[in-house]
Amino acid sequence: MEKITRWFKDHAGKLKIIFLLSVIVVVAFELMNIAKTISPDQLAATFSNVPKTRLALMAVIGLISIVPMLGYDFTLNEILGQKPKKMYIFETSWLINTLNNIAGFGGFISAGLRSEFYGKKNSGKSVVKALSKILVFTLSGLSIYALISFFLVIFGQTKPYLKQYWIWLIAGGLYFPIVFGLSIFGRGEYLGDLKSSQRLKLVGSSFLEWTGVLVSFITTGLLMGVNLEIREVVPLFIAATVIGIASMIPGELGSFDVMMIIGLSALNVERETVVAWILLFRLFYYLIPFAIGLVLLFKNLGGTINERYDGIPLNLLQELSHKLEAFFLYFTGIMLVLSATIPEAFVRLPFLQHLNPIRSRVIVIFPAILLGYLLIIAGRGIAARVARAYKPTLILVFLTFLYAINAGFRWSTGFFLALLFIFVIFSKKELYRKQLVYSAEWLTIDGIIIGGLAILYIVIGVYNSPTIHHRHHMPEFFLFPNEKIWMVGLVAIGIVSVIVLGLINYLKGERYKVGGVVDEARINHILTTYGGNPDSQLVFLHDKDAFFYNDGKEDTVFFQMATFNNKILVMGDPSGKKADFEAALETLLHEADQYNYLPVFYENSEEIVMLLHEFGYDFIKFGEKAHVHLPDFTLTGKKMKGQRATINRTIRDGFQFDIIKPPFSQATMQQLKHISDAWLNGRKEKGFSLGFFSEPYLQRAPIAVVKNAEGELVAFANFMPTYTKEVGTIDLMRHDPEKAPSGVMDFLFINLFQQLGAEGYQYFDLGMAPLANVGTSRKSFIQERFAYLVYNFGSRFYSFEGLKEYKDKYATKWSPRYVLYSRDSWIAYVMIALLVVDNAPVQGEKELRGIKKFLVKASGQ
Known part of the structure; x- marks a missing residue:
């Protein structure tokens, strides 16, 4: 026995949910049974014959007739010594009583639901005792009406047809005196310890309940225009109800209907009218209140299940x-x-x-x-x-x-x-x-x-x-x-x-853009305190916005981004404290979501891919980044034969490598600007993921230069501080096509490798090779193959393959880089957004053309 009791205690939560779900099944089954008794055509015909105002009045009376039953549950909570919110009692009581009207099963469903809603803070025994008192008194009102009906049938002026029901009326009428007497003189704890006030409340609730039932039924007939004698309808209704309850059929469905159809027909009411009458009564007293109760059932059942499963x-x-x-x-x-x-x-x-x-x-x-x-x-x-x-x-x-x-x-x-x-x-x-x-x-x-x-x-x-x-x-x-x-x-x-x-x-609404202008003081604090990466320095070009993450005490992470249509294009990995990357990403995604933006992450490492994949982001490989392992770099060997020849020839021609440090004079900046313009040859500068010629930007770090025999600058590359000794890199690589010798960039790179290796750097970042080994396999993701097609269209203007081959001369390690995007984005539009932003001119007036102009106007930016 103890094992059984312990098992029930351990599985109490699950059993409650099973019980509530079984109630739904039973109610659904009974609802289907009721539906079988309703003819849609007959219902439509009845509605068409009865004025809508009268139908509305029937519905109001039906709803009011339910209200007295709420008294049971207010009294129950008083017996249990509880004071829940009145609205809670109103909702749950309406639910319990309307469901019990449809599928009562001798009060089993109402007892189970009352135990669930009101018995959680009391012992099982005290709840059972209180429920027994409620259930016993629910029929007291019907019993009182049965006694009244018995006297009407025996001593009143009613039709002889009704006298055949005297045995049912007296049987029902004896119920109340017996129960009332036991509650007063009995000593049992399940009935005899009721207070007088509680006893009167229960009897009053029951009497008003059955008064409401009678009023709803009789007024439905009167509003239909039926000519009836109330003193004859009441005994017939009570007798049919007593027989229906005795049959244990939920809602007295079937037995009650048959008796009322036969009985009212005997009282000279047309059978078709009786059917419509009962139909409307069931609709307004049972079904409409039940529909409201059903809503409350799902609300309360949903609350129970929702609480159990953490709101899911x-x-x-x-x-x-x-x-x-x-x-x-x-x-x-x-x-x-x-x-x-x-x-x-x-x-x-x-x-x-x-x-x-x-x-x-x-x-x-x-x-x-x-x-x-x-x-x-x-x-x-x-x-x-x-x-x-x-x-x-x-x-x-x-x-x-x-x-x-x-x-x-x-x-x-x-x-x-x-x-x-x-x-x-x-x-x-x-x-x-x-x-x-x-x-x-x-x-x-x-x-x-x-x-x-x-x-x-x-x-x-x-x-x-x-x-x-x-x-x-x-x-x-x-x-x-x-x-x-x-x-x-x-x-x-x-x-x-x-x-x-x-x-x-x-x-x-008013357009809000995530992120803001670059605050150099906040950026410098993050970079000098927590370090950066090879893309961090691009933020000082001021062609992108910045989004800062604050851990509650200070800024620890920042992102570089540009907004295009509804997409926030985030450039590279976040910069700053690595331990805060996940929290920073979550904060950025949350704010972007609040303002209806979809971030797209561009040129990201595998570490960020794993973090964003947890947030539901899809990804495609976009290319590979080339790295030179500086401690192992050497010019010896057959592979570097061409590079050795280039170095020796450049040195013989009088060219020299040097590193100049800021601040730079105006004359130096003019020479650098001349080299840059000659290299561009009229082409527009591009930004976002690339550096461009900007004097304030170049003044921030040393610049590697190549000079000719006359000391004139012919090529340069500016350093990109990574705020770490792990990786070194450069940004702009420019040379004067007329004055610089062929192979000048190889000369520059090799000297940079040697210089940074001597300073203790481990790797030199040669930058991206877009689309390197992307979408070339038949088993590649379809998105990657599509991205390859989109970007391959640009090969007429930019040689992706040639760039990969050039960097492969020096690279000892290739690291994949990815584009990550929300599953709500279409990959074609992601690629278009990246193409437009990554290839937008940064100097002079930026004229919007084609699809960019259309999308920007449409999004209201």
């Missing part, structure tokens, strides 16, 4: 609701526009009639087109999780509801829009972003949908023009009512376009 179930439901909401908004908007574009198709094609949620012919072209396009844009705002989309979406759904009423309302339409409204409200927490940034991906999708609908409308109008002669028979669903209406719609599309742009601008 609720998040999944909200995510699903959000997805369905966005889909339904797009779907409804498209259907509205199509119904205005090809109205005859929605009349002649049955599948379109059923597919259209509004299910009506367009009464006015303009509202349909306006609401349709606005719903699509609202769907985009919802899909983008923009908080500002919440209120406009609610308003648009409500306006669509009003339009549906004017267009010819149907219950299916009302249900669909009510469901959509619920989705909007339920998924509100999913809308957390502070602005809409219209990405190229979204522009493509919405452009195809909205543009396709507009083009279809124009084509349909031209196709219907009387001046156009067709060789073939025109499909009937392409017919349009008349040319004048079509012209009105065309004008409407033009007006709607302006309104749609207004909604888009509202959703965008």
Whole structure:
């Protein structure tokens, strides 16, 4: 026994969830049984014959009739010595009692639910004692009415037909005196220790409950216009209820109905009327309150399961609701526009009639087109999780509801829009972003949908023009009512376009850009305290923004970035304290997500790939970085024969290698500028991942130079401080084509290798070889093969293969570098963004052309 008890204690949480889930199964089963007794056609006919105001009144009376049952649970909590919030008792009690009405099983379900909701802070025995008192008194009100009915049947002026039920009425009527007497004179702890006030509350709750049942049933008949005698209906109703309870059938389903149909027919009420009467009674007393209880069930059950599994179930439901909401908004908007574009198709094609949620012919072209396009844009705002989309979406759904009423309302339409409204409200927490940034991906999708609908409308109008002669028979669903209406719609599309742009601008809000201008003091603090990497020095070019991570005490990490459309292009690995890289990445991703941006990480190491992969990022190999192991570098050997010859020839010609240190004079800067301009030969400087000629930038570090015999500078390369002795590198490599000898860059590199090796550096970073060994294998990722095709298009302007071969002369180690992007991004647009930003000119006026101009304008930057 102890083992069994211990097992139940150990598995109590799981058993509670199983119990609650079983309740849902039982309720669903009983709901299907009730559905079998309901004829949709009969229900529709009944609704059409009864005025809507009376139906509404029946519903109100049915809901009010449920309220007395809440008294049981207020009294139960008093017996248990608890004081939970009144709203909690109201919600849970409504749930318990409405479910018990549908599928009571002798009170088993109500006892189980009450134990779950109210018995967690008490011992099992005390809960059972309290529940026994409640369950015993729930039928006391019915018993009182059974006694009253017995006297009406025996001594009142009722029809002889009712006297056959006297045995059931007296049996039911004896229940209350027996129970009441035991509660007063009994000594058992399960019934006899009730306080007088508690006893009266329970009897009063039960009496009012059964009064509510009677009032709901009788007023339903009266509002239907049934001519009835209340003194005859009450005994019949009570007798049928007693028999139904005795049958143990949940909700007295079947036995009660049969008795009432036969009995009321004997009381001269038409059988069809009785069926409709019972149907409406069950609808307004059982089903509608049950539907409310079902919502509360899922709320409370969801709360239990959600708490047990750390909030994951609720998040999944909200995510699903959000997805369905966005889909339904797009779907409804498209259907509205199509119904205005090809109205005859929605009349002649049955599948379109059923597919259209509004299910009506367009009464006015303009509202349909306006609401349709606005719903699509609202769907985009919802899909983008923009908080500002919440209120406009609610308003648009409500306006669509009003339009549906004017267009010819149907219950299916009302249900669909009510469901959509619920989705909007339920998924509100999913809308957390502070602005809409219209990405190229979204522009493509919405452009195809909205543009396709507009083009279809124009084509349909031209196709219907009387001046156009067709060789073939025109499909009937392409017919349009008349040319004048079509012209009105065309004008409407033009007006709607302006309104749609207004909604888009509202959703965008005030543009906020993640990151800010470079603060050199903060950058220097991070680099001198925690070190950097070969790309860190690029930040001082000021052609990118910087994002700083602060650990709560000081700045420890920074990122370099540029914003293009909705993409934040992060250049290289983060710089600073490596232990904070993961936290810094999480902070950057969080802020970018808040403002609707998708970071793209460019030229990153495997270490960062592993960190970002944990955040759900996809990656492709973008190329390889060449490194020279300086301690092993030598000019000896057959492989370096050509380099030795170059060095010796350059030295014989009088050229010298030197390192000059800042600050540099204006004359020196002029010589460097002359070399740079000669090397560019009119080409525009590029930035982002590359350095460009900038005097403040060059003044920050030593420069390696090559001089001719006359001491004139003919080539240079500026050092890139990495703030570590592990890796050394350079940035700009420029030479004067007319004055510098061939092989001058080899001369420069070899001297740099020797110089930095002597200073204790381990590696020299030769930089990237884009697309080196990327997408060349048939087994490569499809994204990598696609990236290769996109970038290979640029080979006409830049020799990727030649760069790889040149660096391979010296490289002793190749390290892969990657591009990482969100799964919400399309790889084609990621590549385009990198191409545009990485190849944008940095000197003079930057004129935006082509796709860049289009995307920047669309995103509002």
